[in-house]
Amino acid sequence: MELREYTEKELQVIADEVGERQGWDFSRMSTEREPVPWDYIDVVSRFLRPTDMVLDVGTGGGERLLSLADRYRRAVGVDPDPEMLRVARGNAGRHSNVRFLLAPAERLEPLDDGAFDVVLTRHAPAFVPELDRVTKAGGLFICQGVGSRNMANVRRAFNTSSEALYVDAYQTMLSDLAARGWRLVAEGHYDVCYWVKDVPSIVFWFQAIAGANEVPGEFSIAKHYGVINALIQRFGSDLGLETNEHRTLVIARKPDA
Ligand SMILES: C[S@@+](CC[C@H](N)C(=O)[O-])C[C@H]1O[C@@H](n2cnc3c(N)ncnc32)[C@H](O)[C@@H]1O
Structure with missing residues (x-):
């Protein structure tokens, strides 16, 4: 990555291009x-059975x-954002065993009690009360989350404070699972160095995650080109912009009936 000051105009051209x-x-x-201790797709694949819903x-x-x-018999993907569902249905292609429905985690109303062998997030x-309701007795929940220390230097630069939000959500999830008798199969954390290698990738990333805790919802080049430059100056190197990726993993099993 070229380590120099980028003008607002240069960054805006990059933003339009990406x-x-x-x-x-x-x-x-x-x-x-x-290197990270697990790969989400690999972990989920190892638990899935061909008969699973x-x-x-x-x-x-x-x-x-x-x-x-x-890897499974049938699946349902839910999301409360209609635009996400539009893209998901477009992505589905040949996979006729996957359906996409509009629903938030807190109200999985279109879905029956005990319908699923495995629930993923x-x-x-x-939202444990709902995922508990729709999971079969003996079923599995696999959850990879964003950790509270994720992208710490980026959060400091943007002055966003998502840490408490992640910690609270994680603790609430674990205590709600325990309260319903779910057994913890595995729990993991990693916090590793992560490099975004070039300026177009940095700009794409910040635009793409604006509003998702680490980067403010009102992110724009006009408002934040100074922050981008400050980050590049302080944390940039030949490897790119260095930050950190903090992830959590929870695998839990619902009690048998
Ligand atoms: C960071 S994306 C992750 C998407 C996908 N799970 C993945 O790993 O690629 C977060 C997704 O959660 C969705 N979301 C936001 N609020 C939600 C809620 N209350 N219930 C369920 N999904 C929600 C967003 O619309 C978005 O699609």
Whole structure:
């Protein structure tokens, strides 16, 4: 990455070129991270059985759920954002065993009690009373979350304070699962260095996650080109802009009937 001051105009041209995120697809970013102890798709694949009914809460564009479609019998992805559902349905392609429905985690009303063998959430809200209701006795919940220390230097630079929100959500989820008798199968955390390798990837990223806690909802180049430059100056190197990726993993099993 070229380490220099970028003008507002230069950054605006880059922002116009990189365009908007489609669904929850970050594949256009050039990044690197330190080795991590688990890979979400790998973990979920190891638990899925070909007979399983799967629910993915906060599915976004369904990218991860669809990538697992050969591993389960049928799946439903829910998201409260109609634009996400539009992208997810477009992404579904040949996977006729996956449906997408409009619903927030807190009100899974279209879904029957005990309908699912496995409930997934990745980087989306988990609401235990509802996920408990729709999971079969003996069923599994697999949740990868964003950790409270995620992107600490970026949060400091933007003056966003999402830490308490993540900690509270995580603790509430664990205590709500325990209160319903769910057994913790595995719990994990990692917090590794993460490099965003070039300026177009940084701009795409900040635009794409604006409003998702770390970057303010009102992010714009006009307002924040100074912050981008300050981050590049302080944390940029040949490797790119260095920040950190903090993730949590919870795997829990519902008690047998
Ligand atoms: C960070 S994205 C993750 C998408 C997807 N799970 C993935 O890992 O690619 C968060 C998703 O949660 C959805 N979401 C926001 N509030 C929600 C809620 N109350 N219930 C369920 N999903 C929600 C958003 O619309 C968005 O699609």
